[in-house]
Amino acid sequence: xxxxxxxCSTPASQLRAARDPWRAGANCVAEHVVRRKPxxxxxxxxxxxxxxxxxxxxxxxxxxxxxxxxxxxxxCNQKSNREPVMELDEASARRALRTLAEKGLAGDxxxxxxxxxxxxxxxxxxxxxxxxxxxxxxxxxxGPQTPGELRGRSERMHRIEDLDELQLVLQKLIAHDPPxxxxxxxxxxxKESRYADALGGEQEAFLAGQTATPADLQTxxxxxxxxxxxxxxxxxxxxxxxxxxxxxxxxxLREQLEKLRQQFDTFRAQFES
Numbered sequence: 061x062x063x064x065x066x067x068c069s070t071p072a073s074q075l076r077a078a079r080d081p082w083r084a085g086a087n088c089v090a091e092h093v094v095r096r097k098p099x100x101x102x103x104x105x106x107x108x109x110x111x112x113x114x115x116x117x118x119x120x121x122x123x124x125x126x127x128x129x130x131x132x133x134x135x136c137n138q139k140s141n142r143e144p145v146m147e148l149d150e151a152s153a154r155r156a157l158r159t160l161a162e163k164g165l166a167g168d169x170x171x172x173x174x175x176x177x178x179x180x181x182x183x184x185x186x187x188x189x190x191x192x193x194x195x196x197x198x199x200x201x202x203g204p205q206t207p208g209e210l211r212g213r214s215e216r217m218h219r220i221e222d223l224d225e226l227q228l229v230l231q232k233l234i235a236h237d238p239p240x241x242x243x244x245x246x247x248x249x250x251k252e253s254r255y256a257d258a259l260g261g262e263q264e265a266f267l268a269g270q271t272a273t274p275a276d277l278q279t280x281x282x283x284x285x286x287x288x289x290x291x292x293x294x295x296x297x298x299x300x301x302x303x304x305x306x307x308x309x310x311x312x313l314r315e316q317l318e319k320l321r322q323q324f325d326t327f328r329a330q331f332e333s
Contacts, residue, residue, distance in 0.1 A: 101238055103165075104260060106156040107260075110136060113127075113138075113201070114135075115200070116201060119218075127178055128177055128178075129153060133153050165185065166178060191218050192232060194217035195229050195233065198213050199256060206254050210230075211226050235306050235309055240258050240259065242258045
């Protein structure tokens with residue numbers, strides 16, 4: 061059996077499913093195929109901005125989603141809720157859409173109008189909940205952030221009650237297969253750690269803080285070894301974060317199981333007495 065309406069996790073997707081159930085059912089077949097296709101998850105800055113903008117507009121303005129190319133470029137180049145502010149042109153947006161489509165993450169919305177419209181395919185690939193979608197979107201659009209920054213900036217898409225709930229969401233993204241978020245090494249002189257998306261954002265943030273400058277690479281005789289060591293350190297760090305996330309999730313499941321066991325013992329005692 062194919063998964064049923066896995067993509068309908070955002071307002072715009074739910075509207076499309078209600079208006080055209082047959083197409084929504086057909087999409088489920090495509091979702092099954094997409095999930096089985098290996099993905100190249102390293103995205104450049106333009107691809108992450110396009111993907112984040114599509115996800116944001118799906119959540120915040122479902123009546124105007126999917127987006128035309130002009131609307132997508134405007135969303136990518138917004139001055140609010142964007143770090144850094146970018147100036148993508150239509151050609152750059154088209155290139156990003158093309159590579160995202162090749163990776164199964166975005167594509168043509170197959171709308172009935174004459175103007176082409178575009179949508180993300182994250183619901184088809186990962187079927188994230190509203191909380192996870194909001195946090196991933198905020199990471200894609202605003203880069204590495206502390207938990208406090210993430211909670212405040214994502215509230216317009218989904219309200220997260222407290223930092224404990226946010227940490228749970230972040231751990232789910234880290235433990236996701238494939239990982240969608242990563243905890244960055246704490247920078248010298250800072251009190252809080254930052255999180256980044258694991259679709260390319262963490263590599264940029266890590267390398268910016270850890271690797272040699274271009275001048276160093278030209279003058280240092282062991283530049284290649286340093287670059288290799290940095291790449292190995294990044295890989296090891298990501299593995300450590302995923303193990304920590306899995307351990308936290310296991311502990312939570314054990315706690316829930318113990319509560320269920322206690323409730324069952326109480327229930328059984330009522331009949332035995």
